Amino acid sequence: MIVDPSADDRLDRAFMALADPVRRRIIARLSRGPATVNELADPFEISKQAVSKHIQVLEHAGLVTRTRDAQRRPVHLDPAALEALTAWIDRYRLIHEQQFRSLDSLLAESTTAEASSEASDPAVGEAGRRTEEERS
Amino acid sequence: MIVDPSADDRLDRAFMALADPVRRRIIARLSRGPATVNELADPFEISKQAVSKHIQVLEHAGLVTRTRDAQRRPVHLDPAALEALTAWIDRYRLIHEQQFRSLDSLLAESTTAEASSEASDPAVGEAGRRTEEERS
DNA sequence: CTTGTAATCAACCAAATGGTTGATCAATGA
DNA sequence: TCATTGATCAACCATTTGGTTGATTACAAG
Structure with missing residues (x-):
């Protein structure tokens, strides 16, 4: 369960995150402004849970951040990582x-x-x- | 034997190729000039065959090209894809x-x-x- | 308190990935 | 010709990835 916050490792996760076309489309969508998981999942055929996983990957890579708005958890793009x-x-x-x-x-x-x-x-x-x- | 048609697919492969740290180190090495498979494999612990596979991935993504020099097959970086x-x-x-x-x-x-x-x-x-x- | 909504957790599965070893191909040079 | 070198091919294996469905948590509104 090592959390290894190495900077090099971050770069690793970031590249890995962008390797998936679904995640790149999510990034593209987020460049127009924050969105909730449901909104992000809408254009895709896959389940909401799958999209949620993708977002977790992006978040763990430092490419996006999340805030809280009632039950919703809006996702924001973090351009610094890009x-x-x-x-x-x-x-x-x-x-x-x-x-x-x-x-x-x-x-x-x-x-x-x-x-x-x-x-x-x-x-x-x-x-x-x-x-x-x-x-x- | 489909030969990589769409340009969008190329971008896909390129991002995928850079997701692996070994392949990124290979890219870093190639930025200093072309190298053979043996030369590229030298710094790594993994087998030469594994490195050969990595190079094929990079080549298929359009990130590198290969020429011929006797038995050797020098690998060259293609900066345009980057x-x-x-x-x-x-x-x-x-x-x-x-x-x-x-x-x-x-x-x-x-x-x-x-x-x-x-x-x-x-x-x-x-x-x-x-x-x-x-x-x- | 109960219902509805947004999102995650958990277990599971198929396919892809990265690695191995052993055999083979291709070109050089004795 | 034959041995050597550089690199790939082929079969195989363990782990990871991306997806599924079903249950569960966290809020907000009736």
Whole structure:
């Protein structure tokens, strides 16, 4: 019954939560404003209990929060968690682009002068880069 | 042998692919440049076959591509697919923010005389929003 | 107190997921 | 040719996931 509130684990649950198309539709609906479980369940063919479970997954992932209004439990979107996801994706996407950029400049330099600056060269990627250029 | 038709289905697979922490680590590694299956499998405790399966999932989701170099099959990151993911997330995140913005301006209008509101409690304002229902 | 409504809990089930091991394919190099 | 290396295929297994139905809790209104 470990509750493991690790930040990395949160990211894990968030990605996991968005993996399901039903939950993504719920997120999409919530972006227009809060809604109750019944309202959220309405567009789906599945049972209300199933939707309730989906909401629990989203809540546990930190993507939504819930308040109380009499018997109702309105669900609210928490955009901060979504931001963390885009941050993760963009991180590696941008590193990848950066990698290409430095390769380009490296090639440009080698034409102008001697390529003595092998230096650090963490670019295992560079070595691998060469192996590409294949048929498409 | 259906070959992944709809674009919506692609998004589905992409989110599903990123739900697994092993696959996200693979993506992180690939952001530094292409790598072979053996290279990718090295940091993990799991078998090479398991990593191979993960790569197939990523490939089927359009997140990576593979080329050929002798026996090796280098895996390359495809940043375009990652961009599609951030696009989806940002869409609803921004709609949500927009919603807040209009709520704020609405409140601001009602108190044109003075800008006393310190953003107050938007959650309460939202709760009243459940008037927008689509119970059919 | 009783009824009705919103939502969750509990037990259960089928299918998908992630992992394993052993065999096989494909390309290289002796 | 034959052994080696890189990677996949195939069968199998344990756990997780997403769904169901039926009972139960929590409020609000008669």
